[in-house]
Amino acid sequence: QVQLVQSGAEGKKPGASVKVSCKASGYSFTGYTMHWVRQAPGQSLEWMGWINAGNADTKYSEKFQGRVTITRDTSASTAYMEMSSLRSEDTAMYYCARGAYNSGWEPFDYWGQGTLVTVSS
């Protein structure tokens, strides 16, 4: 069965960076895109970007361009999301989610359990 397992909660100070991992299993990792979506407390979902796990092409939301980097390690079937220059407004649950069609613009058929990132001085 498809599973996406994310790394544990992180506590960071403003200005620091964070790197969240998402380990995939149960399917061919390189055959799908992986998206990152965040959700601030009590808020809706916000798409951040995606990576084509096969060729490593990436696409980012304009809001996060230059501050977020999505990478992958095919040998470990793992995708990563790194965010720099953290501020308190980045406190949120961060999810990885598999793209259903490997096209970039698609629904998300499987989700990780989420990683809580807390930014506080």
Add this chain to the structure above:
Amino acid sequence: EIVLTQSPGTLSLSPGERATLSCRASQSVSSSYLAWYQQKPGQAPRLLIYGASSRATAIPDRFSGGGSGTDFTLTISRLEPEDFAVYYCQQYGSSTSFGQGTKLEIK
């Protein structure tokens, strides 16, 4: 960017009743590239509907989606206790974006 507006913000109904949730787009969503998700407290979202009307794997047939262009609906024909949650729509026809959600609560 396509903005999705969901209504109502909160819907209070009883088990067994019919629920109709709305998602309106600021411009036409190409090829009905619209999805619906369910999210329960402390859980990740779960895909219910894609392509406006196709049910995802293992989704009960009491869930149905409809609409096209700028107006879409999610209907739950007979509410079960486990259906009370927050529902989000997502468009993926032009980049991707989510609505602000509708909370379905027990009356």
